[in-house]
Amino acid sequence: MGVQILDKLPQLKQEIRKVIVGQEAVLDEVLVAMLAGGHCLLEGVPGLAKTLMVRTLSQALHLSFRRIQFTPDLMPTDIIGTEVLEEDHATGKRFFKFNKGPLFANIILADEINRTPPKTQSALLEAMQEFEVTYAGQTYKLDRPFFILATQNPIEQSGTYPLPEAQLDRFLLYVKIGYPSEQEETAILTGTTGTRQTQVQPVLHAADILQLQQLVREVAVDEELVGYVSRLVRNTRPDTSNITFVKEWVRWGAGPRAGQALILTAKAHALLHGRYAVTMADISAMAYPVLRHRILMNFRAEAEGVFPDKVTETLLQQTERTATRMA
Template sequence: MTSSSETSSPDANDIALLVRLAEARTQLTLQIAQRIVGQHHVVDDLVTALLAGGHAVLVGVPGLAKTLLVQTVAQALDLTFSRVQFTPDLMPSDITGTELMEEEPGTGKRAFRFAPGPVFGNMVLADEINRAPPKTQAALLQAMQERTVTVAGRTYDLPRPFFVLATQNPVEQEGTYPLPEAQLDRFMFELNIGYPTREEEEQIVRSTTGDTQGKITPVLGGEELLKLQRLVRRLPAPPSLVSYAVALVRSTRPDAPEATARVKKYVSWGAGPRASQYLVLGAKARAAMDGRAMPDIADVKSVAKSVLRHRLVVNFQAEADGIPTESLIELP
């Protein structure tokens, strides 16, 4: 996000792309709705993350279709898809890949060959990511931030676009490990998936106990998605919006002048600068999804809790008083 991109206005080509982006959002939502009942806010946030080029982690108890949602999105996008089932015995090389010793049939000469791991895909599903220990979870850090992987001293580029969409069980469940803060910060959104309503659950039961399943048609390819992502970044962000986003993030830090009394009392440390970037980028994506060429503060507010809820670390006092982290995010 450069200063020039904040002051320029979209040209004719960008206006056409903006129309295409809004159409693609509608088509993608309709495709997802063939398999996923309800969860409209989660779907909107997930599409926002994809258009902004960010990663997302979906949190909820087992059985709420987190994995099915990610698989459905992958089918609606013409991208390569890979899945990693995180387990306690999963090793970092099981994700990134490893070097194998091979012998040439004719000469008998031996040489190492790099065998890419499942992280070498456009969309990577890290299923039940908090079932693996922190060492294995950390294997994704470089991939998520730099879109590269380093193995045996050599660095390999990952395909573009590249997303990590992770599913996570609540940390209170047995056999889970908390994600390292450095890794959590690399997820643009944390999306909480709750139980369906009674009507939605009845619809889910009817649709999943029959002999037909909705057929998903790809809506976007990789190259077009990259163009739409670049368009989102080119949209101008008013100085007042940037100022609001930064002030909101600073209000989550207990030592900052902007911090509220409740934050000072209950938060050990708040969100970093990456949260400000994601608030602005998410607001741009949200505006583009509605066909608007400029985001406003309402767009920032619409993504604020998804951006901030996993970046606040509460103290013992908050846990003792039963204070939910999300309640500490105040949107002026």
């Protein structure tokens, strides 16, 4: 049964490619986050099909989908839900009934999440971590699978509320979307300005996704690779790192959750590519989206344009050499 479901993954990507041109790495990272059972933050300038990619993914999966447009006046009850006073027509008695908000769906598109105040942003924390929400002392379980894809614009900072580190850490992956190549952009212009309508067919159901998430947990990872991930994450911290570059540019490093995320997403990456054991290539591929929002640069780095991806690149090079010498 597991093998049959794995055979559907290439078909899933093929359905999404009917609409999305290029962005192969981005699509892989989004699917990895879903397979690993985590959430994904997408960052890119307007017009790069962030919202379209999420909507197309929801169409290719037979799951409930809701889009929440985050605005400065959005309140927590607008996404969680609220109690309304209703009347039983048979008895005439009145009672409060909880009306579920848009958060009660399998796939949530949190569009421009950094445009809403921290009070509303924090309403997502319990849902993202515990897969449940609490209202008026009552806890409500969310349907599984539950997958939040949030988008944000990196260039327009006026009227935005940057996500605090604690909430950023709740996102399994931080995915950056770049501009398409010339060939891809030409294909986009040709395919989106005519009369042709593309129909995306659902490939996987909720039970399939849950089984795939369980299969990810069963992917093998060698103890030496686990040790490598541990050294890699510890080397992000200036006080325990043996890498000079980190001590010079990093203010705070990644916590243990980063190591958990890296191993889990490396397993999902291996499974997505038809392998049942993690390789160094899987870890290297997932290190950037796992670490870029978990490494806090110091003021000197910000002033001189040194970003977390550069730290990750250095870590992969130097930690790998250390691991080789110790092997």
